Amino acid sequence: MNENKIKDLESVALRVREHIIKMSTDGGCFVGASLSATDLMVYLYSEFLNVFEDNLQDPDRDYLFLSKGHDVPALYGTLIEMGILEKERLQNHLSTSDSIYWHPNTNIPCIEFHSGSLGHLPSVALGVALDCKIRGTNNFVVCIMGDGELNEGSCWEAVMVANAYKLDNLIFVIDRNNFQANMATEDLIPLEPLADKFEAFGAEVTRIDGHNFQDLEEAFAEIPYKTGKLNVIIADTVRGKGLPSIEARADRWFCNFSEKEVEELLDELHGNHTANIESETMMVR
Amino acid sequence: MYEELLKNTALADERFIVMTAENRALVKNLPSALGNRFIDTGITEQTMIGAAAGLALRGRIPVVHALSAFLSMRAFEFIRTDVGIANLPVKLSSFIPGFLSDGNGPTHQALEDINIMRGIPNMQVFAPADENDLVNMLPQIWNSSSPSYVRICHRPSDYQHDTNFEIGKAEVISEGIDITILVYGFMFEQAYQTAEILKKEGLSVGLVNMRSLKPVDEKVIISAALNSDLVVTIEDHFLTGGLYSIVAETLLRNNLTVDVLPIALEERWFKPARLNEVLDYEGFTGIKMATKILSYYEEVGEDDLNDNDKYYE
Numbered sequence: 001m002n003e004n005k006i007k008d009l010e011s012v013a014l015r016v017r018e019h020i021i022k023m024s025t026d027g028g029c030f031v032g033a034s035l036s037a038t039d040l041m042v043y044l045y046s047e048f049l050n051v052f053e054d055n056l057q058d059p060d061r062d063y064l065f066l067s068k069g070h071d072v073p074a075l076y077g078t079l080i081e082m083g084i085l086e087k088e089r090l091q092n093h094l095s096t097s098d099s100i101y102w103h104p105n106t107n108i109p110c111i112e113f114h115s116g117s118l119g120h121l122p123s124v125a126l127g128v129a130l131d132c133k134i135r136g137t138n139n140f141v142v143c144i145m146g147d148g149e150l151n152e153g154s155c156w157e158a159v160m161v162a163n164a165y166k167l168d169n170l171i172f173v174i175d176r177n178n179f180q181a182n183m184a185t186e187d188l189i190p191l192e193p194l195a196d197k198f199e200a201f202g203a204e205v206t207r208i209d210g211h212n213f214q215d216l217e218e219a220f221a222e223i224p225y226k227t228g229k230l231n232v233i234i235a236d237t238v239r240g241k242g243l244p245s246i247e248a249r250a251d252r253w254f255c256n257f258s259e260k261e262v263e264e265l266l267d268e269l270h271g272n273h274t275a276n277i278e279s280e281t282m283m284v285r
Numbered sequence: 286m287y288e289e290l291l292k293n294t295a296l297a298d299e300r301f302i303v304m305t306a307e308n309r310a311l312v313k314n315l316p317s318a319l320g321n322r323f324i325d326t327g328i329t330e331q332t333m334i335g336a337a338a339g340l341a342l343r344g345r346i347p348v349v350h351a352l353s354a355f356l357s358m359r360a361f362e363f364i365r366t367d368v369g370i371a372n373l374p375v376k377l378s379s380f381i382p383g384f385l386s387d388g389n390g391p392t393h394q395a396l397e398d399i400n401i402m403r404g405i406p407n408m409q410v411f412a413p414a415d416e417n418d419l420v421n422m423l424p425q426i427w428n429s430s431s432p433s434y435v436r437i438c439h440r441p442s443d444y445q446h447d448t449n450f451e452i453g454k455a456e457v458i459s460e461g462i463d464i465t466i467l468v469y470g471f472m473f474e475q476a477y478q479t480a481e482i483l484k485k486e487g488l489s490v491g492l493v494n495m496r497s498l499k500p501v502d503e504k505v506i507i508s509a510a511l512n513s514d515l516v517v518t519i520e521d522h523f524l525t526g527g528l529y530s531i532v533a534e535t536l537l538r539n540n541l542t543v544d545v546l547p548i549a550l551e552e553r554w555f556k557p558a559r560l561n562e563v564l565d566y567e568g569f570t571g572i573k574m575a576t577k578i579l580s581y582y583e584e585v586g587e588d589d590l591n592d593n594d595k596y597y598e
Binding site: 059106112113114117119120121122123124125126127128129130131132133134135154157158160161164165 | 321322324326327329331332333334335336337338339340341342343344345347362363366367370371
């Protein structure tokens with residue numbers, strides 16, 4: 001990937017982060033989890049997925065499923081930057097006049113399936129990948145999962161069944177931001193050694209920096225890693241990436257900031273002064 | 286007959302996919318017949334349902350098989366969230382519900398499946414009386430665009446059911462002015478005997494095979510309430526949320542209050558044993574239910590039972 005391309009993607013990601021931050025007021029959103037997944041989504045829609053405004057019904061398109069779900073502000077932002085979602089609709093965040101809320105739903109173009117209950121979409125993606133295999137199509141099915149989500153046993157069921165059915169068209173991407181809702185993953189239900197776990201279940205695993213577009217390009221260029229093997233990409237990320245004042249903090253998951261704080265966070269995103277955050281962020285949701 | 290029907294349906298229509306969570310009792314011969322349109326996900330009810338939703342997103346009609354208790358409860362949230370919210374045509378074939386789990390014990394007793402499945406928006410719920418009834422019903426159920434839960438009863442029977450099954454319609458076996466028995470599923474056979482015994486006692490007895498529980502045949506329930514002194518509901522299900530509740534909801538919605546005697550499992554699991562012993566022990570044989578109904582009918586007294594005349598004024 002050349003430098004200009006990387007700069008382009010970084011500027012798209014910066015605008016997506018602006019959208020996310022603007023959604024984190026007047027009701028708020030899961031800002032930390034969205035910021036960790038932003039670069040993944042920008043990369044996938046810009047470079048990998050053959051999903052465009054005009055092929056959303058094409059059975060040969062690639063599929064993206066957001067399983068952790070509460071990272072959907074990153075997808076709203078990405079779809080706006082791709083020209084698939086109208087920017088004005090973000091004004092309707094949390095309004096009954098539209099369907100822009102905290103978890104994905106199919107009233108948003110490009111969203112293939114709703115989520116919010118963790119551990120569901122690995123199996124839904126599995127079903128889609130199975131059908132693609134039966135029909136012999138050459139598309140890929142990508143499912144982004146949270147690391148905390150891996151507490152759910154159904155994720156591991158899906159890995160075992162994907163292995164049994166040799167689904168090398170299926171890609172599980174783990175947004176490894178090291179936090180689950182209110183705790184660091186390793187302090188609650190330790191996941192490491194995570195790559196070994198997936199490998200032991202039969203997957204081919206790559207571990208990358210989930211904020212590095214060059215890394216992402218290399219990881220996705222190699223897919224399928226091995227014929228008949230489920231592809232797993234562990235993307236090491238930072239919760240709250242881009243905003244040092246909330247990065248990697250257990251208490252900055254769901255945030256409902258004041259308008260003034262949003263202005264300061266936008267400044268901080270652009271490398272100016274550090275935001276002064278006084279709002280109490282919600283610990284539990 | 287079930288397997289043959291499913292095989293022929295799937296062979297004639299590429300949309301059909303047969304799935305199982307390693308419960309192959311009803312589909313033993315389908316792996317060879319259907320090739321890659323037979324998918325066994327192993328003992329993973331949740332993943333099977335999620336995958337069925339994914340297949341349905343691609344235009345497939347998955348017919349999924351698992352033991353009733355684990356299909357309806359282990360995978361409940363997947364059914365509700367992945368199939369229900371998306372309103373996908375996933376067809377649930379629920380094996381050994383109610384008393385049919387006989388000697389397995391309470392872990393395997395699905396006695397709340399009707400209750401929880403009918404609570405899912407968009408989900409249709411069916412309970413055929415026997416194999417003959419089952420194969421009469423399935424073509425319409427599988428061709429519907431709705432998700433469905435079929436409480437499978439595949440026991441052979443000599444009874445020739447009305448073959449003109451319609452979703453939302455009950456099968457009226459007989460009508461009676463003293464008592465009307467409403468029943469579904471496996472209990473139909475015993476309820477039939479109960480009705481015969483009561484008729485020999487000189488009573489006018491109606492019998493209805495409810496078979497479509499959601500949508501339910503409200504007209505049949507209202508008619509039973511208006512035209513007979515006593516309505517009896519029989520089900521191998523907990524008292525809460527099954528047919529008795531459906532009847533109560535229907536009558537209240539129609540501003541009717543009538544005498545209803547429920548025969549169901551009240552706040553308890555049944556004693557695991559051979560099926561005929563279960564029925565006898567729990568009081569669900571034709572004769573034991575007839576005795577119970579007769580004693581209730583006599584105890585309450587004909588005159589104190591429904592005075593239906595008031596509804597005609």
